[in-house]
Amino acid sequence: MESVTNQSFYTISETAEIFGVTVSTIRNWIKCGWLEKENNLITSKNVLKLKGEIRRGRLDKLNKRANKSQKTKTFAPDEYLSGGSTSTFEEILAFIAANKLDLSLAIDYLLLNLLNSAGLVSVNSGAVVCKNKYLKNEPRIANINLNDKSYRPLLDFTIPKERDPAGFVYQSLREVRSKSKSGSYYTPDYVVADMAREYITASSTFLDPCCGAGQFLLSAGEIIQDPSNIYGMDIDPIAVKIAKINLMIKYKNFEFEPNIFCYDSLTKKGVDQSKFFKTCEGKLFDVVASNPPWGYHFSKSDLIRLSSDYPEINSKESFSYFIISGMNYLKAGGALFFILPESFLNVALHRDIRNVIVNNYFIEKITRFGKVFKGVFTSVIGIYLKKKSALNDNVLITGGIESYTIPQKRWRDNWNNVFDIKLDSKDAEIIKNIYDIPHTTLKGRAEWGLGIVTGNNKKYLSDTFREGYEPVYTGKEVRKFYLSEPRKYIKFTPEVFQQVVSESKFRADEKLIYKFISKYLVFSYDNSKALTLNSANFLIPAKDYPIKVTLALFNSSLYQYIFIKRFASIKVLRSHIEELPLPDFPEKVLRKIENMVDQITSGGKTEVKKELDDYIFDIFNIFPEDKEVILKSI
Ligand SMILES: C[S@@+](CC[C@H](N)C(=O)[O-])C[C@H]1O[C@@H](n2cnc3c(N)ncnc32)[C@H](O)[C@@H]1O
CATH class of the missing domain: 3.90.220.10 (Adenine-n6-DNA-methyltransferase Taqi, Chain A, domain 2)
Known part of the structure; x- marks a missing residue:
């Protein structure tokens, strides 16, 4: 938590960040009386209390009562599409919404449509014929009822060429509330591509421990030759299904069962637990990359387990658990790339994870991406870590007007281990000269x-x-x-x-x-x-x-x-x-x-x-x- 005198208050935007919701949601919660404001600030006591309420599921009930419309609020994350035309997607989204289709089943039809276009199934004869034997392991898709008139038109759309069209539709129709609660904002192409270029080679082994619909897996797949070297896990079964089909389409000339599991990579449980253990237990990877959930709301029992498995993390922040767990999945010398909120760099609450990083790993690069996700006001950075210690190395800072380096040692020694990336070498020299003058401070005085x-x-x-x-x-x-x-x-x-x-x-x-x-x-x-x-x-x-x-x-x-x-x-x-x-x-x-x-x-x-x-x-x-x-x- 923040320093002793001031840690008891948060601004509205900080509170929004803590809960992983928008500023207007926080304003709404204040209006509804679930948070109280004192001079535009919110006490940490109040924040903790509300966190407890959310864990106990009370806020959901309150939310429903106070704002029914919010329940069905959705929006399309256009940043996720790389092509220009969105009109077919608009039609698909409108079709699903207008006909009140079940989202999971609608996604199955869209996946079938994509598999058909890729030549991996044929649906002409009234039944699905799988040309890849592993598709049979997805029975919901392999045995789909082609006579269901309400869903069938989904097979007729000509879906634009995008890396993850089904993931886009899924993202667009999920409720905002459930997306932010589980930290599920999928990452746009241009951010993910940066990681692939940097670290992956044709023979790399790759893991995204919370892969969503597989953006990172697909990006790795641009370079990795053998799809059996690509691994993913997610707790969301629909996302897992999309990721698997996406990968099969990407490697359509290979007969393989994607190594993607419905599995909780932190608490190590899930539907695919035994499959996961058979394939992955003890496996270490060359590259781990993801956009992990930020501000995920864990259950009380999960928090007990996480505090004991990750005793160095006090903040209860999901991305911090994921960084440590990601590092545990890496080979020595392996590389990790994560997308994180900019506040990770300097907020006192995240000192715990910065301290772990700066003392144990090499921070090779930090890239500023700015605001990446529609509806999420936080600026985003990408951090590139190597699993090796590196106190005498320099960190490359990119994404601003100029690139420059910073000695990693500075962050080990400085106040709260703040990653002060805005301090380039000129600034560091000026500030050093100022501090070289004999001086005292107000500390203890x-x-x-x-x-x-x-x-x-x-x-x-x-x-x-x-x-x-x-x-x-x-x-x-x-x-x-x-x-x-x-x-x-x-x-x-x-x-x-x-x-x-x-x-x-x-x-x-x-x-x-x-x-x-x-x-x-x-x-x-x-x-x-x-x-x-x-x-x-x-x-x-x-x-x-x-x-x-x-x-x-x-x-x-x-x-x-x-x-x-x-x-x-x-x-x-x-x-x-x-x-x-x-x-x-x-x-x-x-x-x-x-x-x-x-x-x-x-x-x-x-x-x-x-x-x-x-x-x-x-x-x-x-x-x-x-x-x-x-x-x-x-
Ligand atoms: C921000 S999304 C990112 C998805 C994907 N990596 C991307 O960048 O497009 C975070 C994902 O983490 C998943 N998730 C949350 N907690 C998890 C856990 N404990 N284990 C595995 N996946 C988890 C969510 O379901 C969601 O799909």
């Missing part, structure tokens, strides 16, 4: 305070001043250097508030109040003993370093640059602030800064702010060309 959580803002806050009330500041009023006019007032009655630090902290002679939800460092000086709400946290630095110099540094463009490059966060956490350097400047410099801060806080002109910002660049001896780089990147 400040008192910290969270703003008040009232538990009921409507009840306890007033928009106007009233007898017995005093100003209370929110993040909105926190500006660089000073607080703007208060918009809310409160009667300080700590006994009734949900969460409040001891009053003596608020009443310190001097403190720095900072915006908590922010991409920018924004610190106000306060000597009015002001109260804050939880979007404005505060700190009381030890007296041995001048508070106004700390204020000036933290508000400067130079420190904003450090913040963006090192932490790339939308929340300003105590653990970030504790990493910012407070250099041992000569007295003369300290006094000069204090003097400028005094001019600013007593209503000084904007020129002084600019002068101070430039002066901070000067005292750190930043070269003009580096200053340009810094100002451009913030």
Whole structure:
């Protein structure tokens, strides 16, 4: 979980990420009262409680009651198609929906249609004739009732040439809710192709441990000669069926039974358990690749098993379990490629898996893919790992305007093992020079305070001043250097508030109040003993370093640059602030800064702010060309 002071709140988008749903779903849940908002934040307690409710299946009931239409909400993931024309697919989707066909059976007919076009079956004589003996092992398709008039037209569509047309239809007609609950968003071609080009050779053995309809298996099949070297597993029987037929069509000149199993690759159970054991038990692969489910909702009993099988993972995050399990399926020196949400790189919750990776494997490459999945707002990265240790190697970062490398060692040693991929070698050099100046930090040298959580803002806050009330500041009023006019007032009655630090902290002679939800460092000086709400946290630095110099540094463009490059966060956490350097400047410099801060806080002109910002660049001896780089990147 996140650092001690701030870990108790999540933004709405972070909450959406935790549950694997959209921001609007979270808003809907707030509206329905299943989550509560405090100053636009959601408490982790609330999140945990709701997770429990979901595990116990209560939310499904609530969801149905509150929003019946959501139950049948579907959409076509167009990004999954590589060709231009979608009109035939639209017709197929409309046909299935209009006739209320059973999705699994409709998929069987489409698969038969595809098998027929590939010449693997013939359906002309009124019965299905399988030309590949292994197709008989798919009895639902081999023995399909060709006289069923409601489904039969599905055999007559001319399905456009796509890698996985049946998977597209399946994806399109599955309910959004069930897709996000099981983390089932299939990966588009262009992302998967990257992996195939990188790692696979004609003789590779390949596994996708959660293969869906087989996108990765098919991509591997572009290069691998023998289909019996391709393996897949998934817990969804319909996906498994599609993947098998897809592979048979891909290798239509081979007689083979695809090594694809309905099997839970984490908890090691499933319909095909015994088949799986016969074929795969103890098998290790050259390449493991997938887009594993993110934020999968495990049952309580599965979680017990997973915590014992993967004790290094505390986050209960499905992709983290899959990374470790994927590594266990690899030969020494083998390669793993996974698609992950960008938040994996820096969110404190995923420190556990980053720590495992950085200490045990070689991170060969990280590629930024941007937003890949329709309806999923998260940006996506691809991570390429080798099963070998690699502390002296460099990680290649691609997908941005330029490619560059980062020493992996940096991530082993840095704060929370954050994979700060935005810090290229120039940035790293500038930041190293800043940190090379002898300095101290606020770690262990400040008192910290969270703003008040009232538990009921409507009840306890007033928009106007009233007898017995005093100003209370929110993040909105926190500006660089000073607080703007208060918009809310409160009667300080700590006994009734949900969460409040001891009053003596608020009443310190001097403190720095900072915006908590922010991409920018924004610190106000306060000597009015002001109260804050939880979007404005505060700190009381030890007296041995001048508070106004700390204020000036933290508000400067130079420190904003450090913040963006090192932490790339939308929340300003105590653990970030504790990493910012407070250099041992000569007295003369300290006094000069204090003097400028005094001019600013007593209503000084904007020129002084600019002068101070430039002066901070000067005292750190930043070269003009580096200053340009810094100002451009913030
Ligand atoms: C994001 S989809 C990706 C599918 C496919 N790898 C792709 O990229 O197109 C994740 C898949 O994981 C499957 N899945 C979830 N938990 C699983 C488990 N424990 N074992 C195997 N498959 C699982 C889901 O059914 C779903 O098909």
